[in-house]
Amino acid sequence: MKKKIITLIFIILAAVAVYSGRQLLQKRKAEIENLPLPLVKKLRVDLAYAKEGRLEDKEKFLAQIKAKKSIKLSTKLAGYIKRVYVDESDFVNKNQTLVEIDKEEILLNIKALDSAIMAQRSDLAFAKEVYRRNLKLYRAGALAKEKLDASKVALKAKESSLKNSIAKKNQLKHQLNYLKIRAPFSGYIEAILLHEGDLAAVGRPIIAMYNGKKKVLFSFSPKRSPIEPSLKVLQNNEVIGYIDRIYPTAKNALAVAEVKLTKDIPLPLGSNLEIEVVTKEATGCIVPNNALLHKKDGTYIVVYKDKKFHLRRVEVLFSSDSYTLLKECIKEPFAVANETKLAKLLVYKNVEVNNEQ
Incomplete structure (x- = not known):
């Protein structure tokens, strides 16, 4: 009897629990259905237009000012x-x-040579007199041929000594010029x-x-940078010269280029400065870099036409830090934003164009 009563009580409690749960579920469902719909966030984007112009591709280098001739x-x-x-x-x-440079030592040597030259001139005069006397005696048959020859050799020796001394003196005088730099x-x-x-x-x-005169030198890797003579060189967006030559010898395993300056740089020798070399330049259709959407199959621009955004495939010639040169121009306006936002424009419904014309 007791077991039946207990079983009945459990059945009643279970029924009450199921009923209460069902009521609570219906109440929560009604509350959810009455909640307001969430607001869809509006996506804002700017438009831009391609323009014809000249684009330069530049590379930055750390350079140093050197003397053109030192x-x-x-x-x-x-x-x-x-x-x-x-x-x-x-x-x-x-x-x-x-x-x-002090010249006293050379002057003393010149003075000593002057004294020696005076003595050698006297010796030479005496040797000449002896030779003339011996020549007369030899012609008169009063002197042997050997003695005449000996006096002649002595005369030649005196002449040679005098010439050497005069040459040394002239050499010392010439050396005086070396003492003035x-x-x-x-x-x-x-x-x-x-x-x-x-x-x-x-x-x-x-x-x-x-x-x-000054020159500017910088080092570069030939494999990474297309540096060659005649390329323009800029500093603070102003042309300061052009590449004059590439040195045949590397420094620290890098090639060295010399810049011929066309504008004075008011910096002392040995100063470092940052320069830009124009490696490419061309005229054509220019768009901002943040207009490009890169996909696996190519590069695209998101054009805005008939109140809608469409993908337009483009061919890029080259890009600089901020702009890109296209092979063919885009006439329609196009979106400019980061690539994540550009990709959303194709599927997003709530888009506001900020500068639509």
């Missing part, structure tokens, strides 16, 4: 520096004296490497100077 001057004769006539950054003319061309003093009182050794640089 030289380090040294002496042919060692000696102590007596005077330096110039300072750094001074402008000097060709053949202007820059440095004077002159500018080989007009230009500016770049650096003074030795000063008054320093010993100037042969081949040791004393002064560095350049001709006042």
Whole structure:
């Protein structure tokens, strides 16, 4: 009897639970049906038009300013520096004296040679007199031929000694010119490497100077950058020159190009600067880079025609940082946005065109 009562109670509770659950489910369903529909977010996009123009493809490089022509001057004769006539950054003319090296030692040698030459001239005069006397005696039969020949040899020796001494003196006088270091061309003093009182050794640089003209050098990888002579070079979007030559020797495994400047750069030698080389340039139809939609089968532009967006396949000639040159121009307006938004325009219904004409 008790088991029947307990079973009946469980049946009643289960029925109540099922009924309550059904009522709650119907109530929640009604609430959901009465909820307002969510608002569809509006997609906004700008339109643009292609334009005819000239497009340049540029590559950036870090370059350095160098002297177009420079030289380090040294002496042919060692000696102590007596005077330096110039300072750094001074402008000097060709053949202007820059440095004077002490010449006292050479002057003493010249003075000693002068004394030797005077003595040799006296010896030569005496040797000539002896030879003339011996020649008279020989002709008179009073002197042997051997003694005449001996006096003649002595005369020739004196003449040779005198000539050698005079040649040495002239050589020393010529060497005096080496003790004054002159500018080989007009230009500016770049650096003074030795000063008054320093010993100037042969081949040791004393002064560095350049001709006042500058050039720009930069390194590049030939495999990655199509650099060649005559390409335009820009700085801050202004033409400063063109590539003059490519050096035959690499530096740090990179090719080196020289830029011939057509505009003065007010920076000192050794300064670094950022330049741009125009590697390509052409005239044609130009569109912004953010108008392109790249797909597996090609490049497209999303044109706006008859209040709808359509894909238009295009052929790209080349692109710069901001613009692209197309082979054929697009007459219709087209959307400009990131590629994710451009792809949505083809399927999105709620689109607002900001600058529709």
